[in-house]
Amino acid sequence: MKKDIHPKYEAAVFSCACGNVVKTRSTAGDIKFDICAKCHPFYTGRQKLVDSAGMVDRYVKKYGDADSRKGGKNS
Template sequence: MQQDKQPDYHPVVFRDRAAGYAFLTRSTARSEQTIEWDDGQSYPVIDVEISSESHPFYTGKARTVDTEGRIARFERRYGGAESGEAT
């Protein structure tokens, strides 16, 4: 097995700018910027535009698509299965 082929896996802070939320995890991502965390140590920080704290799916603010209304409108406009036309 080849030695020293694994990437450097280290603690990193990801900061969601939209929600003002930050979390400490382990990653191979690198950054020149650092931030002092709650434990008093300094960690590299990576700014992200969206995370589970601000994503509409996870926050419950996701929009639902009215697929039934779209299908009914299509069938009214172009004729549906009840029109009796053979395909």
């Protein structure tokens, strides 16, 4: 087997912006990230629902319905 071809597998710290820290081992070293399962809205139950129906209504109000345009469909 060849020597010195594998990356070094050392202790690493994964740090989240919320302050959550996970100590493990990695070849990448210390890593900082923005969001983790401890602070992500899906996992914490603090989800924000997007009102997509309201967005469609605003679009139709602004630009009108495609069928109501002059000439109707396929014009």
